[in-house]
Amino acid sequence: NAGVTQTPKFQVLKTGQSMTLQCAQDMNHNSMYWYRQDPGMGLRLIYYSASEGTTDKGEVPNGYNVSRLNKREFSLRLESAAPSQTSVYFCASSRLAGDKDTQYFGPGTRLTVL
Amino acid sequence: DAKTTQPPSMDCAEGRAANLPCNHSTISGNEYVYWYRQIHSQGPQYIIHGLKNNETNEMASLIITEDRKSSTLILPHATLRDTAVYYCIVPGSNSNSGYALNFGKGTSLLVTP
Secondary structure (H helix, E strand, O other), X not given: OOOEEEEOOEEEEOOOOOEEEEEEEOOOOOEEEEEEEOOOOOEEEEEEEOOOOOOEEOOOOOOOEEXXXXXXXXXXXXXXXXXHHOEXXXXXXXXXXXXXXXXXXXXXXXXXXX | OOOOEOOOEEEEEOOOOEEEEEEOOOOOOOOOEEEEEEOOXXXXXXXXXXXXXXXXXXXXXXXXXXXXXXXXXXXXXXXXXXXXEEEEEOOOOOOOOOOOOOOOOOEEEEEEO
């Protein structure tokens, strides 16, 4: 079991460029999440998918879009990257929807927008 | 929703027990206490969770007071690899989304040789 995997591990973009962060889990979990973590701060929820076919906004969704491609995969897209989106992005999954079930995290994608 | 309070930092000697406290005085009867940790540059890692009874797994023990207003995470024999930020979380606390874990600032544990 690989758990939660994320690609790429590192990425540097120029302002205005677009990219997609990929996330996959092999635990047959129903729910998946995207968080961002800025230096010295806690994680903030961007978007989540409670189950396959559904997505909802979290605390900081502006500038992002998501796709729950299938039960395993949940991608995060930046259509026009901005320096304020420089951050570490973590994907997570849980068996049940909601914050009352254990969430398992991937290793993160470190994104720099110049 | 319960809010948690943790000391910002703690030190522990390698091989000794690390006892990390957490206050959650407004916790309600059906809310669990979760502990996660984040080793530098890695994703958060689940450690343990509990409701009322003390819990133990291969990583740690969780002691919850009888009134449930506080808890202590115990790493029985801390190693250098346990150096990390430890987060005590009562799900749903201070979050705009019911699905977000509120990590707060946690306790930075430094295990020294």
